[in-house]
Structure formats: C-alpha cells, structure tokens
Amino acid sequence: MSIICISRGSYYRGKDVARKVADILSYECVSRDSLLDASDDFDIPEIKLTRKIHHSTQILERYSFGRERYVNFISSAILNRLKKDNHVYHGLAGQFFFKDISHLLRVRVIADLEERVQAEALRENISTEQARLQLKSDDEEREKWALFLYGVDISDPALYDLTVNVTDMGVDACGELIARAAQLPNFATTDESRKRVRDQALAASIKAALFDFPLAGVSTRDGRAYVNVKAPEGQADLVRSRVEETVGSVMDLADAEIRVDPFY
Numbered sequence: 001m002s003i004i005c006i007s008r009g010s011y012y013r014g015k016d017v018a019r020k021v022a023d024i025l026s027y028e029c030v031s032r033d034s035l036l037d038a039s040d041d042f043d044i045p046e047i048k049l050t051r052k053i054h055h056s057t058q059i060l061e062r063y064s065f066g067r068e069r070y071v072n073f074i075s076s077a078i079l080n081r082l083k084k085d086n087h088v089y090h091g092l093a094g095q096f097f098f099k100d101i102s103h104l105l106r107v108r109v110i111a112d113l114e115e116r117v118q119a120e121a122l123r124e125n126i127s128t129e130q131a132r133l134q135l136k137s138d139d140e141e142r143e144k145w146a147l148f149l150y151g152v153d154i155s156d157p158a159l160y161d162l163t164v165n166v167t168d169m170g171v172d173a174c175g176e177l178i179a180r181a182a183q184l185p186n187f188a189t190t191d192e193s194r195k196r197v198r199d200q201a202l203a204a205s206i207k208a209a210l211f212d213f214p215l216a217g218v219s220t221r222d223g224r225a226y227v228n229v230k231a232p233e234g235q236a237d238l239v240r241s242r243v244e245e246t247v248g249s250v251m252d253l254a255d256a257e258i259r260v261d262p263f264y
Contacts, residue, residue, distance in 0.1 A: 002085065002086075002103045002104070002105055002182045002183075002187040002188070003082050003085060003087055003089070003104045003197075004018075004021060004027070004087070004088045004089070004104075004105045004107060004182055005089045005090075005091075005095035005098075005104060005105070005106055005107065006018045006021070006088065006090040006091075006107045006108075006109055006178075007090075007091070007093060007094070007095065007106070007107065007108050007109070007160070008090060008091075008108075008109045012109050012110060012111045012116065012166065013166045013171060014090050014166075015031070015090055016166075016171045017090075017109050017164070017166060017171055017178070018031075018088045018089075018090035019088075020171055020172060020174070020176075021088050021175045021178045021179050021182070022088040024175055024176065024179040025086070025088075025179050025182065025183075026086075027088050028086065028087050028088070029087075029088045029090070030081060030082075030087060030088070030089050030090075031089065031090050031091050032074065032078075032091040032092070032094070035074075035077040035078065035081060065214035065215070067148065067149060068214040068215060069211065069214050071149055071150075072207040072210075072211075072214065073208045074097075075204040075207070075208075076201070076205050076207065076208035078094050078097050079097055079197065079201035079204045079205075080201045080204070080205060082094075082197070083194075083197045083198055085103070085189055085194070092142060092145065092146060092154065093146050093149070093150050093152065093154055095159075096150045097204070098197070099196070099200060100196060101193050101196055101197055101200075102186075102188075102190060102192075103187050103189040103190065103193045103194075104187070105161055105162065105178070105181060105182050105187050106159065106160045106161045106162070107160060107161065107162045107163070107164065108154075108157070108159075108160040108162070108163045108164075109163075109164055109166055110163060110164070110165050110166070111165065111166045111167045112165070112167040112168075113132075113135070115167045117131045117132050118131075120134060120135055143155065161181070162177070162178065162181055164178065195222070198223075198252070199222070201252075202220045202225065202250070202252055202253060203218045203219060203220040203225070205250050205252075206218045206220070206225055206227065206250050206253070209246050209247065209249065210227075210229075210243065210246055210247070212242070213229045213243065215229075215230075216228065216229045216243075217229075222254070223252060223253065223254035223255070224253075224254050224255045224256070224257070225247065225253055225255070225257070226257050226259075227243060227247060227257070227258045227259070228259045228260075228261065229260055229261075230260070230261050230262065230263050231260050231261075231262065231263070232262070232263055233262045233263070236260045236262065239260050240260045243260070244256070244258055
C-alpha cells in the first residue's frame with residue numbers, strides 16, 4: 001500500500017481528484033486544513049493565521065522564528081497522520097516533508113486556465129477579467145508561499161512522479177490513473193520505507209514539541225533521537241533539563257541523546 005500526496009494550485013479541482021482516488025482505493029483523504037482543525041497543537045496565532053495563503057509569508061515573518069515553527073508543526077501533523085499508509089493527502093506541498101520514501105506517490109494536478117477562469121467567475125459572481133487577475137494573484141501567492149517555506153518551485157515537473165490535466169481527462173479518469181499508479185510495485189510499502197516514515201515522523205514530533213527551541217537539530221533512527229541545541233554560556237544545565245523534559249513527553253520515543261552547545 002502507499003501514500004499519495006496530491007499537489008494542486010488554486011481551483012484546480014484537486015480536492016475532487018483526491019477524494020476520487022481515496023474512494024477507489026478505500027484510503028483516507030486528508031488535507032492541511034483538516035489536520036489543523038483536528039489538532040489542539042495548532043492553537044497558536046501564527047499558525048491559525050496561515051489558513052489563508054494571501055500575505056501568509058508576511059504574517060509569519062512578524063513572529064520570532066514564525067517560519068520554522070510553522071514548518072515544525074505542520075510537518076509533524078502530516079507525517080504522523082500519513083505514517084499509517086493508505087492515505088491521500090491534498091494540499092500545496094505535503095510531499096516535501098518526506099525524504100527518500102519509496103512508497104510515496106507524488107502527483108501534480110493541473111487545469112487549463114480558461115476553465116479555471118470561468119469557474120472562478122461563476123463562483124465569485126465576478127467578470128472573467130476579474131477572475132483571471134484573481135487567479136493570477138492566487139497562483140503567485142502559492143508559489144511564493146512554497147518557496148518561502150520549503151525552498152521549492154512547485155511548478156517544477158521534476159518534483160512529481162505523475163502530472164494529470166483535469167481539464168482534458170476529467171476527475172474520474174484522473175482518479176483512476178492515479179489509483180492505478182499507486183498500485184504499481186514501484187510504490188509498494190517496504191519494511192525499510194515504513195521505518196523511514198516512522199523515524200521522520202518522530203523527528204518532526206520532537207521539533208514541534210521544542211517550540212522554545214525552533215532551531216534545534218533533531219535526527220532519529222530506530223526510535224532513538226539525537227537532539228542538539230545551543231544555549232547561552234552558563235545556562236547549559238537549565239536548557240538541558242528543559243529539553244529533556246520536553247523530549248521525554250514525545251510518544252514513540254525509545255531514547256534520546258541531548259547535546260547542548262554554547263553560542264559563539
């Protein structure tokens with residue numbers, strides 16, 4: 001079984017495609033917003049304010065380490081939900097939290113501009129010219145958002161295993177094609193790939209828990225964590241105690257090695 005991450009722009013019918021795939025495969029379908037709604041951990045202003053893409057980069061930049069804290073929290077939510085396999089995730093860039101996971105199918109849903117313009121004009125009761133300008137702005141904001149958070153150009157086809165045009169194929173055909181691709185041997189779950197996801201989810205959970213140490217270095221292997229933080233000279237013991245207490249509360253952690261280095 002596999003994990004499917006569907007990346008979509010604004011009004012590309014990506015949500016419909018994701019739900020179709022989930023129905024065909026009997027997978028669970030989740031999105032970034034549904035994960036935020038289900039988690040008490042996101043009850044902080046800088047996270048809630050990013051529910052809308054417009055001006056989100058400026059919002060996060062107003063907060064100390066806003067970008068890092070947002071990435072830590074959302075990556076923890078995504079990785080811990082999808083580590084169970086049999087999930088379809090649809091959003092802007094969920095696949096970029098996974099590193100070297102063989103059973104991850106990365107999909108980009110695209111649509112012709114004119115179809116999007118007509119749909120937007122009808123939905124918002126505006127002229128087609130207004131709709132075109134609005135979509136152009138939305139697309140630019142999404143590209144800036146992905147570049148700001150993840151350092152990637154989401155329009156780069158090399159980032160995906162499969163790109164489908166929902167205008168040409170329709171939702172049903174796109175869903176069928178993605179579902180068939182997910183069942184190829186290339187995307188079958190292995191013991192090694194499942195272990196990689198668990199380790200990456202654990203590392204993300206630790207980073208999210210270390211809210212007061214957003215730049216902490218965290219790596220994990222076989223349930224064991226290696227944590228590195230920096231502290232002002234003379235506060236190493238206090239910082240170590242706080243980090244140990246915080247890390248110790250993370251589920252699925254077998255053991256942790258914590259290193260505290262001084263600022264230079």
